Amino acid sequence: MGEVDPAGAWHADREVLAAYRDGRLDVAGRWSVEAHLTSCAACRLQARALVDPAQLRRLRAALIEAVDAPRAGVAERLLVRLGVPDHTARVLAATPALRGSWLLALTATLAFAVLAAWVRRGADATLWFLCVAPLLPLAGIAVAYGPGIDPSYEIGLAAPLRSFRLLLLRAASVLATSTMLAAAASVLLPGFGWGAAGWLLPSLGLTVCSLALATMVEPLRAVGVTAGAWVVAVAVTVALPSPSSVLFSPAGQVAFATLALLAGVVVLVRRGRFETDRGFDTTPRFAARRLR
Amino acid sequence: MTAPAPTVLARNLTMTFGRTRALDDVSFELVPGVTGLLGPNGAGKTTLLRVLATVSAPDTGSVVSLGLDPRRTDMRLDLRGRLGYMPQEPGFHARFTAFEFVDYVAILKELHQRRARHEEVRRVLDLVGLGAVRRKKIKTLSGGMRRRVALAQALLGDPDLLILDEPTAGLDPEQRLRFRELVGRLGEGRTVLLSTHQTEDVFALCQQVMVLHLGKLRFAGTPLELAGLAQGHVWHSHERDPGALGAWRTGTGQHRNIGNPPAGADLLEPTLEDGYLLLLGGDRVEEVSA
Numbered sequence: 001m002g003e004v005d006p007a008g009a010w011h012a013d014r015e016v017l018a019a020y021r022d023g024r025l026d027v028a029g030r031w032s033v034e035a036h037l038t039s040c041a042a043c044r045l046q047a048r049a050l051v052d053p054a055q056l057r058r059l060r061a062a063l064i065e066a067v068d069a070p071r072a073g074v075a076e077r078l079l080v081r082l083g084v085p086d087h088t089a090r091v092l093a094a095t096p097a098l099r100g101s102w103l104l105a106l107t108a109t110l111a112f113a114v115l116a117a118w119v120r121r122g123a124d125a126t127l128w129f130l131c132v133a134p135l136l137p138l139a140g141i142a143v144a145y146g147p148g149i150d151p152s153y154e155i156g157l158a159a160p161l162r163s164f165r166l167l168l169l170r171a172a173s174v175l176a177t178s179t180m181l182a183a184a185a186s187v188l189l190p191g192f193g194w195g196a197a198g199w200l201l202p203s204l205g206l207t208v209c210s211l212a213l214a215t216m217v218e219p220l221r222a223v224g225v226t227a228g229a230w231v232v233a234v235a236v237t238v239a240l241p242s243p244s245s246v247l248f249s250p251a252g253q254v255a256f257a258t259l260a261l262l263a264g265v266v267v268l269v270r271r272g273r274f275e276t277d278r279g280f281d282t283t284p285r286f287a288a289r290r291l292r
Numbered sequence: 293m294t295a296p297a298p299t300v301l302a303r304n305l306t307m308t309f310g311r312t313r314a315l316d317d318v319s320f321e322l323v324p325g326v327t328g329l330l331g332p333n334g335a336g337k338t339t340l341l342r343v344l345a346t347v348s349a350p351d352t353g354s355v356v357s358l359g360l361d362p363r364r365t366d367m368r369l370d371l372r373g374r375l376g377y378m379p380q381e382p383g384f385h386a387r388f389t390a391f392e393f394v395d396y397v398a399i400l401k402e403l404h405q406r407r408a409r410h411e412e413v414r415r416v417l418d419l420v421g422l423g424a425v426r427r428k429k430i431k432t433l434s435g436g437m438r439r440r441v442a443l444a445q446a447l448l449g450d451p452d453l454l455i456l457d458e459p460t461a462g463l464d465p466e467q468r469l470r471f472r473e474l475v476g477r478l479g480e481g482r483t484v485l486l487s488t489h490q491t492e493d494v495f496a497l498c499q500q501v502m503v504l505h506l507g508k509l510r511f512a513g514t515p516l517e518l519a520g521l522a523q524g525h526v527w528h529s530h531e532r533d534p535g536a537l538g539a540w541r542t543g544t545g546q547h548r549n550i551g552n553p554p555a556g557a558d559l560l561e562p563t564l565e566d567g568y569l570l571l572l573g574g575d576r577v578e579e580v581s582a
Contacts, residue, residue: 065407068414070392070427086406087399094385094396151383152397155445158345158377159400160369166400272365 005042012036017047088169091161095144095170106136106178110185117189126189126198130248131234133182133199137207138227140174146219157275164271167211175207198248205256205263206230212263215270296323299453299483300344305353307339307507314339315350316507326479328494328515329487330568331504337487338380338457340504344485345377345455358452371453373401376446380457380487382438384430390417390441391426397445416444421470435462443471447478454478456486460493472497491565501564505572515564522562522570527553538569 003013012020012033019025020033037044048056072080072089079089113129145167147153157163182199206226213222237246246252300322307315314336331337342348344355346362358374360367384393394413403409417426420440425433430441439462446454459475460468468490476497478484488494494501495515503511503518511518528546532539537551550570553559 061407061411064414065410068391069406069410070389070395085404087404087409090396090399094388151385152393152400153383154342154347154379155377155382155397156400157347158372158375159397160372160402161400162369275365275368 009040010036011040012043012046014046014050017043017050021047021050091166091169092173095173103177103181106140106181109136110181114185114188127238129186129189130199130202131230133186134203134206134230135227136178136182137175137203138210138223138230140178141171141207141210142220142223144170144174146214149220163274167214167274171207171211175204179203198253201253201256201260202230202247205259208260208263208267212266212270215267215273296325298323299358300485301356302344303354305340305343305350305355307336307343307348307350313507315343315353318353318504318507318509320502320509320512322483322485323500324479324481324483325499326475326484326486326497327500327502328498329485329502329504330489330491330494331487332489332572334506335504336507337504341377341455341457341485341487342379344453345375345379346372347377347379373449374451375453375455376448376451378442378446378456378459380461382442382445384438384441386431387429389427389429390422390433390437390444393430393441394445394448398448401448403449412448416447417441419447420444420474436464436467439463440467443474452482454482454484456484458487458489460488460490468493491563491568495564503568503571511571518567518571519562519564520567522550522566524559525553525570526550526560526562526566527557528560529558533557537573 004010016025016029016033020030025033037047072086073093076086076089076093079092080086084092109132110129113132116128117126143149145153150156156166179200182203183197186197186199210219210223210226213225216222217225233247240246298321300320302321303319305315305318306313316336318336318340329337329340339348343350344357346368349363355362357371360371360374362368362371385396388396391413394417395409398409398413403412414423414426417423420443422437422440422444425437430438433441439459443456443459446456456475460471463471472493475484475486479497479499486493486497498515501511501513501515501518502509511521527533527549528542529549530546532541532547533549533551533554535551535554536549539547539549542548548560549557550566
């Protein structure tokens with residue numbers, strides 16, 4: 001197993017070190033060799049000669065990576081589990097909108113809308129929920145990307161990753177998150193039925209519409225205009241004798257699907273507008289969230 | 293010895309914000325090495341650097357960097373892969389550590405292979421002397437350290453063209469010395485353009501210097517040539533010379549005057565700062581004298 005030098009010190013022989021290198025030793029043997037290597041320079045030298053330097057570099061790099069790599073957050077780990085590549089997960093996790101505070105605000109808004117539906121209990125009990133739900137992804141997109149919102153917006157513009165791709169990734173993640181939460185909340189509505197899904201197409205239509213507008217004006221303003229238009233439409237609808245029949249009727253749904261389609265075409269045609277700064281004000285809107 | 297081929301060719305750049313002409317028919321060439329961009333606040337330095345970094349597109353004029361024209365989408369993306377940009381006010385995600393932030397920018401630079409990307413992040417953080425604090429949240433780092441995090445992200449991928457907007461702002465003298473040493477090394481074989489208010493940085497670091505004032509390029513040459521503009525225009529006297537464009541009392545108790553010296557004046561060897569102040573004219577010199 002080993003040999004003793006003239007001074008009486010024990011050393012691991014070449015065969016033992018080779019077995020250690022190849023992983024052929026049992027646990028006790030491995031520990032024994034490792035404990036000895038930490039205190040014996042001669043054996044370390046001999047062991048080094050048995051190992052391919054390239055393999056050693058690879059192992060060292062793997063070790064550093066295992067110890068040093070940043071720990072992903074909960075959302076990032078979840079995305080990776082769902083099959084999202086780790087670099088995409090990191091980009092999504094950096095979305096300013098997808099924070100605990102935004103998710104909390106989203107949940108609270110939905111809870112109030114559901115509560116209001118239970119209090120009204122009438123024919124239009126779900127109306128307020130249907131009106132509020134499409135605004136949720138808009139609020140998220142407003143703080144997902146853009147000058148003054150994304151802390152590293154300017155650095156991102158100078159990077160080869162297309163800003164349009166970044167915007168789409170973040171918009172999709174915000175839309176997916178708010179849609180899942182709103183869908184879960186709609187199950188809790190009184191008299192749950194297909195009518196409770198009437199917010200889905202308006203939600204999609206308004207989201208794509210705000211992206212199309214963002215090719216012309218500052219993203220935050222685009223969202224503001226879209227949300228304002230929706231609120232006006234809702235106010236007009238409520239004033240009508242039969243409110244729920246207009247925005248959420250089959251005709252209304254077709255109109256929102258068409259709007260989503262047309263706005264999508266505008267976004268695609270004008271996507272190049274996202275690739276450079278257009279003189280927008282980059283002053284941070286949320287100073288506490290950003291460090292200079 | 294032949295002159296090195298230019299790596300950046302800017303022609304007739306003009307950019308207007310409302311009534312302000314931030315760039316006014318600016319043309320220049322950059323060669324490998326470190327070039328300093330001097331100019332007072334509002335001169336158009338940041339606008340120019342943003343154009344070179346492909347963040348903004350000029351109203352008119354063209355830039356060809358590393359043989360690539362950013363007006364063409366494919367070339368712009370290629371160019372972005374080969375340039376490093378440190379903005380004047382880089383924003384940081386508050387919850388990121390230094391490592392995570394630089395890693396995030398590495399992803400934006402499309403370094404997708406995880407282990408290779410992390411190695412590159414470690415390399416650039418070590419290069420700027422932040423290896424030991426890489427796991428600290430950026431919000432806990434000092435202002436000087438944050439500037440170095442911003443510099444580290446610009447160095448990702450070993451870019452051929454480095455654009456640094458006031459990189460020495462907020463650095464203490466020791467950090468500034470380290471920075472000069474680092475940028476001096478980076479300038480060997482690649483093109484570095486840095487804007488600064490510090491004429492001593494330019495003198496210590498730069499082979500070339502440009503002066504921008506009110507959107508116009510007022511000077512392009514070597515630091516010695518800029519200092520040479522004040523040759524015969526700097527003198528000292530016991531009292532402030534009323535005929536000088538500007539004057540200030542130095543540590544020796546004498547006054548250093550800039551302008552047209554009186555006959556028999558005791559002329560001094562001009563510095564780069566003298567040349568810069570004289571170039572910008574009386575307004576700036578008055579500002580210094582005040």
